[in-house]
Amino acid sequence: MNKRRVDLTVNNRAVSMMVEPRLSLADALRGELGLTGTHLGCEHGVCGACTIIVDSDPVRGCLMLAVQAEGAEIVTIEGATPVVGLSEIQAALREFHGLQCGFCTPGMVMVLHHLFSNNPVPSDSEIREALSGQLCRCTGYQGIVNAAKAVAARHMHQNVQPRETSQDHRE
Amino acid sequence: MKPAPFDYFAPTTLEEVFELLNRYGGDARVIAGGQSLVPMLALRLARPEVVVDLNRVPSLSGITEEDGVLRIGAMTRQARALASDIIGTKLPLLHQGLLNVGHPPTRARGTLGGSISHADPAAETPMVMLAYGAKMVIAGSAGERTVEAAEFTLDTFETCLEDGEILKEIIVEASADEGTGFSELARRRGDFAMVSAAARIRLDADGRCAEAHLMIGAVAPVPLRCDAVADALVGTQLTERRIRDAVRLIDLNSFSFDNAEVSLAYRRHIAPTLASRALAQAVGRTGGLRT
Numbered sequence: 001m002n003k004r005r006v007d008l009t010v011n012n013r014a015v016s017m018m019v020e021p022r023l024s025l026a027d028a029l030r031g032e033l034g035l036t037g038t039h040l041g042c043e044h045g046v047c048g049a050c051t052i053i054v055d056s057d058p059v060r061g062c063l064m065l066a067v068q069a070e071g072a073e074i075v076t077i078e079g080a081t082p083v084v085g086l087s088e089i090q091a092a093l094r095e096f097h098g099l100q101c102g103f104c105t106p107g108m109v110m111v112l113h114h115l116f117s118n119n120p121v122p123s124d125s126e127i128r129e130a131l132s133g134q135l136c137r138c139t140g141y142q143g144i145v146n147a148a149k150a151v152a153a154r155h156m157h158q159n160v161q162p163r164e165t166s167q168d169h170r171e
Numbered sequence: 172m173k174p175a176p177f178d179y180f181a182p183t184t185l186e187e188v189f190e191l192l193n194r195y196g197g198d199a200r201v202i203a204g205g206q207s208l209v210p211m212l213a214l215r216l217a218r219p220e221v222v223v224d225l226n227r228v229p230s231l232s233g234i235t236e237e238d239g240v241l242r243i244g245a246m247t248r249q250a251r252a253l254a255s256d257i258i259g260t261k262l263p264l265l266h267q268g269l270l271n272v273g274h275p276p277t278r279a280r281g282t283l284g285g286s287i288s289h290a291d292p293a294a295e296t297p298m299v300m301l302a303y304g305a306k307m308v309i310a311g312s313a314g315e316r317t318v319e320a321a322e323f324t325l326d327t328f329e330t331c332l333e334d335g336e337i338l339k340e341i342i343v344e345a346s347a348d349e350g351t352g353f354s355e356l357a358r359r360r361g362d363f364a365m366v367s368a369a370a371r372i373r374l375d376a377d378g379r380c381a382e383a384h385l386m387i388g389a390v391a392p393v394p395l396r397c398d399a400v401a402d403a404l405v406g407t408q409l410t411e412r413r414i415r416d417a418v419r420l421i422d423l424n425s426f427s428f429d430n431a432e433v434s435l436a437y438r439r440h441i442a443p444t445l446a447s448r449a450l451a452q453a454v455g456r457t458g459g460l461r462t
């Protein structure tokens with residue numbers, strides 16, 4: 001099938017790629033743009049490993065076609081990671097044993113990145129709701145939840161304000 | 172786990188959508204939020220020649236209200252509907268149902284119209300629309316027609332949409348001063364319901380039940396309306412006891428789903444409990460539950 005040109009912004013960089021319509025956005029990010037930090041576990045929307053931020057919302061990268069991303073602004077795990085060292089979410093995951101094999105971790109980091117960007121001090125139930133669509137076969141989740149709670153506690157202590165305004169869903 | 176090849180169009184007007192659907196007929200599938208279709212493509216359960224994307228048709232999204240009547244564009248995202256104050260206050264049952272739909276990342280893309288048109292028997296939004304007696308505005312190149320929610324959903328994954336037609340808008344009349352309740356059992360948060368129940372209750376000035384609706388989902392190809400239960404409640408003072416007695420009238424014989432994950436016997440066993448919870452929650456929200 002004919003390839004299509006897609007222009008989009010990924011991690012603040014304008015990029016374009018030529019893709020078959022059937023290619024998923026997650027596969028395009030990995031295969032066309034070399035951003036292999038986004039992982040694919042199930043490839044049909046169940047595990048959340050492929051979660052990325054599309055136009056300020058967390059989205060399953062395997063459930064969007066790359067052609068649908070025309071004009072979109074995307075943040076991947078590469079964009080949520082500092083050039084040197086770890087983000088505070090990543091550091092907390094390490095500190096609290098929030099990963100073992102690490103396969104699910106990019107998706108976990110992205111949903112937490114989205115959560116903390118909009119809501120620096122989420123409640124425990126908001127943390128669990130944000131993580132609810134992410135599967136981890138290793139940790140049993142408690143370490144991940146504990147890491148997120150630690151970040152929230154730190155933000156509360158430092159009185160952190162929301163970093164970015166997400167797309168306003170309210171009518 | 173890769174889709175078979177297909178051609179792709181992203182029209183920006185409804186006219187173009189209908190033109191494409193007419194041109195490709197049964198070879199074309201429309202994609203809304205893609206949260207059900209893309210997995211079906213990946214698993215090759217669906218192999219359309221052509222995919223027509225509705226995401227770039229602005230006129231299909233939005234929520235408006237006039238005189239207590241809400242019009243919800245079919246492409247309105249579930250996340251947006253969930254965050255909508257109008258829906259939260261005027262259609263609380265829809266809000267409650269949406270809380271059980273998937274997860275934040277699937278709700279960010281998933282649409283109300285997509286979920287209703289997909290007609291999964293375990294899905295929450297079709298059941299909510301049945302409970303509200305919503306009207307479905309269907310559009311095609313020949314024009315528009317409006318059908319009742321009960322005539323829209325025909326069977327598992329089957330609606331009254333003809334080739335070349337799409338669901339365009341959902342019209343729901345908000346009923347002031349009613350209480351609503353939603354209860355479902357799933358193994359994990361956001362999983363498909365094993366059984367779900369949705370209830371609406373309105374009380375009269377004396378605190379008696381003036382109107383009741385109860386729906387049970389995930390037990391048969393189409394969510395079941397339990398009018399016998401509703402009839403037993405209307406005209407009475409609603410107590411927990413009365414609700415427990417009334418849910419015995421759920422027609423368990425019309426349940427048909429039976430599989431290795433959730434047996435028919437288990438569905439029959441838990442449905443009255445979930446129905447009681449939904450009804451009690453609805454009555455509680457009217458402020459009228461007596462013990």
Ligand code: FES
Pocket residue numbers: 039040041042043044045046047048049050051060061062063
């Ligand atoms: S790879 Fe996308 S949800 Fe599993």
Ligand code: FES
Pocket residue numbers: 098099100101102103104105135136137138139
């Ligand atoms: S750390 Fe192995 S899957 Fe989560």
